[in-house]
Amino acid sequence: MIVDSDAWNERYLARDDLVWAEAPNRFVESECASITPGRALDLACGEGRNAVWLAGLGWRVTAVDWADAAIDKGRALALRRGVNVEWVVADLLTYEPERSSYDLVVLSYLQVPPGDRSIIWPAAASAVAPGGTIMVVGHHSRNLHEGWGGPREPAVLYTPADVVATLDADGGFDIVRADEVQRPVEIEDGTRATAIDCLVKAVRRR
Numbered sequence: 001m002i003v004d005s006d007a008w009n010e011r012y013l014a015r016d017d018l019v020w021a022e023a024p025n026r027f028v029e030s031e032c033a034s035i036t037p038g039r040a041l042d043l044a045c046g047e048g049r050n051a052v053w054l055a056g057l058g059w060r061v062t063a064v065d066w067a068d069a070a071i072d073k074g075r076a077l078a079l080r081r082g083v084n085v086e087w088v089v090a091d092l093l094t095y096e097p098e099r100s101s102y103d104l105v106v107l108s109y110l111q112v113p114p115g116d117r118s119i120i121w122p123a124a125a126s127a128v129a130p131g132g133t134i135m136v137v138g139h140h141s142r143n144l145h146e147g148w149g150g151p152r153e154p155a156v157l158y159t160p161a162d163v164v165a166t167l168d169a170d171g172g173f174d175i176v177r178a179d180e181v182q183r184p185v186e187i188e189d190g191t192r193a194t195a196i197d198c199l200v201k202a203v204r205r206r
């Protein structure tokens with residue numbers, strides 16, 4: 001398990017090209033494309049594939065990650081695409097997003113243990129404005145034995161029910177989707193596999 005920003009930075013610095021993709025995550029894209037652009041917050045943004053895509057749609061995006069090497073790659077991607085993103089280097093365990101301020105909050109493959117999730121997920125939820133959307137996508141617990149790739153530590157995997165429990169505790173959300181979803185993957189040798197992801201989309205009541 002990668003546990004600190006130094007280790008994440010090493011991973012991002014180990015190659016010149018992107019560790020993740022340039023295109024947005026397929027579920028972020030399919031679930032968020034039709035939402036009217038406003039203010040968006042991408043937490044654990046990595047190299048900014050989702051943040052840059054949202055900015056291209058007209059969103060005013062704040063993107064946060066503790067790995068400055070990832071943020072540097074995000075800045076370069078945004079420059080290539082000609083879009084503006086507010087980039088923030090910060091640890092999500094202490095970062096306090098503006099409350100009730102964002103029309104969209106995205107958490108895409110932030111895989112941290114339950115103790116960390118119990119801090120980061122409620123803070124993410126609190127940042128959603130009335131009528132705004134929270135979108136959580138990540139590696140599902142079942143992916144460990146039944147799906148392709150992803151972290152090998154059970155503690156950092158989760159289920160839709162785990163996310164919904166946080167949103168229920170907040171008390172202000174209507175759940176739009178809380179699903180296990182399959183993500184086809186093409187492996188380097190050309191063969192195909194399927195990853196099992198957790199997808200939760202919810203809207204804060206007005």
Ligand SMILES: C[S@@+](CC[C@H](N)C(=O)[O-])C[C@H]1O[C@@H](n2cnc3c(N)ncnc32)[C@H](O)[C@@H]1O
Pocket residue numbers: 005008020021025043044045046047048049050064065066067070090091092093107108109110111112
């Ligand atoms: C698997 S990557 C996903 C990146 C991006 N969301 C995407 O989907 O391409 C997970 C990211 O979480 C970040 N991260 C993990 N723990 C964090 C923390 N406590 N504070 C800020 N970023 C964190 C890592 O630096 C890494 O960039």
